[in-house]
Amino acid sequence: MKIGFVGLGNMGGPMCRNLVKGVNHEVVVHDLNPEAVRACTEQGATAAASLAALAGTCDVILTSLPTPRHVEAVATEIAASARPGTAFFDLSTNAPAVVRRLHEELAPRGITLLDAPVTGGVARAVDGSIVVMVGGEEAVFEQHRAILAAFSGTLVHVGPVGSASVAKLINNMLVLCNIAVAAEGMMIGRMAGIDLTKLVNIIENGSGDSVGFRGLAARGLKGEFKASFALDLAYKDLGLAVDLATEHGVPGLMAPQALALMRMGRALGHGGLDSTAMLKVYEVLMGKEVRL
Structure with missing residues (x-):
């Protein structure tokens, strides 16, 4: 063969x-x-x-x-x-x-x-x-x-045929939304002045843990934005998931917000960086870096 x-x-x-x-x-x-x-x-x-x-x-x-x-x-x-x-x-x-x-x-x-x-x-x-x-x-x-x-x-x-693509889009929607809310949460922690290393330890051992959060901790929070899963590709995937929701009449309450955050990241020139560069949008808006 x-x-x-x-x-x-x-x-x-x-x-x-x-x-x-x-x-x-x-x-x-x-x-x-x-x-x-x-x-x-x-x-x-x-x-x-x-x-x-x-x-x-x-x-x-x-x-x-x-x-x-x-x-x-x-x-x-x-x-x-x-x-x-x-x-x-x-x-x-x-x-x-x-x-x-x-x-x-x-x-x-x-x-x-x-x-x-x-x-x-x-x-x-x-x-x-x-x-x-x-x-x-x-x-x-x-x-x-x-x-x-x-x-x-x-x-x-x-x-x-097509059913695996549905599963994949839902899977990616979940991880990308998790990264988006993780970036928001870490910026809240930064602005509130708590120890971010301790916050990460709590989350990774608690109920807030996720693959998306661990990716943010391993790359974005260390200032390492070399693309593992590029923001441009992530934006494409989440856009397909939002389109799928529209096709089936499912209210889009969460994913479109994460998509808008990614769109802002791309507008800032971060499309070629890792998808965890969503964090950089919050850093620009708040004028503070979030780093371990």
Whole structure:
């Protein structure tokens, strides 16, 4: 079997390298960044001459791309070149409606698309414990379970195509809203004059703890804003979640406020920083830094 992997960024790169180490199949890779490609070929992958060449020779294709627009562009090229019987797992965070439409467009060509977004962050992508949630034909999922398990620690078949994207957007909505309120809480603590190290210790061992809070404590509160999950990408994900709420008539009371905070952060030029740079909006507004 030949497996194609497209998109070798912060998440796709380590997932691909774990795939190469975890299967006995040939893995062919494609990315616009030569350094990202090299990092995978050094582990044993083969570089494709083009996306069309990859799509035309692979039995299974995995994509890990930044936005729905990128997924649509790559899917168009895959549709033009892939052979009937190809299984296409999109690991990107996408809008459920886009995933379902692409599935319908690819099906007549004999290409089966499953949405397979991931969660857990870069560290878990590196150590192979990432969570992969899958929407689509269960038989196709089971047929390729071992491939997905090569770079993940938990696999969940959520339901029909698009359902995994719903789960992913809700998951990201929760963590991003947690970061937003954590930034607000820490600024309150700063303005009230209490010891922030003790406050962090209380929260991390108390009921206010969350993955989002721990991310803020580990990066933002130490002034380390190099992107693990960039604010621009986080903004895209939360925007998709807000759109999904609107589509289903769910009142948006929390997520839109966090989205507005992120929009302010991007307006301040922090879009390329880590999503915990939401804290910097409060620092600008209050004229005080919040640091441990």
